[in-house]
Amino acid sequence: MIAVIPRISDAVTRVTGQVALPLATSATTVSLQLNGQPVRSTPPDSTGRFVLYPVPVGVYDLVIMAPGRVVATITGVPVTSTSSTTVNLMSAPIDPPASLMHSGLGRRFDERETDRRGGQRHQAVCRRPGRHGRPRPG
Secondary structure (H helix, E strand, O other): OOOOOOOOOOOOEEEEEEEOOOOOOOOOEEEEEEOOEEEEEEEEEEEEEEEEEEEEEEEEEEEEOOOOOEEHHHHEEEEOOOEEOOOOOOOOOOOOOOOOOEEEEOOOOOOOOOOOOOOOOOOEEEEOOOOOOOOOOO
């Protein structure tokens, strides 16, 4: 018995897009997620372009994570077997705003807050996870 197996073109079951040039580093991750679980991920290239391929047919969330930036999520990104999906154009790159939260060595730093001694913006309050956000005694 001979069976015909359809060949899916390289142009389909893929998602392409563009992140802003400052995010075009290996530290940035672009992923397609289904129910919070990554299905496919990649860093953008040096121009900010990303291609996620191959991707099973379905509807996904596109998640962009970059150091010092808010996590950007585009919901309802369709992937079909008949055409590729482009989430944005080079002229309108995805550029999440800077994050005010930073982390290091298991502690969270919030630049919006100041310490009790000097009240200077550059002296951030150090909070340890599980302490209900209370500042450390200074």
